[in-house]
């Protein structure tokens with residue numbers, strides 16, 4: 001993981017600010033606790049923001065968690081968090097590029113990743129999640145990846161719609 005993150009630290013950052021900082025969580029107990037805190041955030045969302053909760057299928061995620069399935073961090077052995085100063089204008093892009101670099105480079109090391117979007121969303125606003133993550137003062141999580149050894153090998157690329165491109169030419 002240190003090699004992966006060192007590699008990702010070569011990814012571009014605006015003004016060469018090199019703002020991404022990294023938090024690696026690789027304790028099974030801590031990962032389970034954080035996933036449970038994300039579920040607590042979802043319970044809060046179902047009660048207080050039912051529209052968004054429905055759009056993001058939170059009630060279903062809570063039911064599956066209660067049935068014993070970790071639909072938040074998927075039993076991953078590690079979570080890699082990119083964080084930076086909250087007000088740093090370069091941080092959203094720099095952290096996303098750095099995490100995407102980790103995602104691509106992980107494959108070459110026989111590792112698999114999955115973006116932890118629910119985890120990230122909970123970390124933005126839910127006080128118990130912010131407390132549990134304990135990032136430095138003034139810092140915000142700008143994205144996170146689950147990381148582990150993949151159970152499945154892809155036989156082909158997932159299908160995609162053709163890209164929508166408009167060509168700007170002189171004709």
Ligand SMILES: Cc1cc2nc3c(=O)[nH]c(=O)nc-3n(C[C@H](O)[C@H](O)[C@H](O)COP(=O)(O)O)c2cc1C
Nearest residue numbers: 071072073074114115116117118119120143158159
């Ligand atoms: C920003 C972002 C957030 C995501 N958050 C989650 C997540 O919280 N949990 C999860 O299992 N997958 C998450 N994913 C993975 C998507 O569910 C996955 O990319 C999607 O199913 C489409 O499949 P694809 O990877 O072939 O595009 C996320 C992906 C992105 C790009």
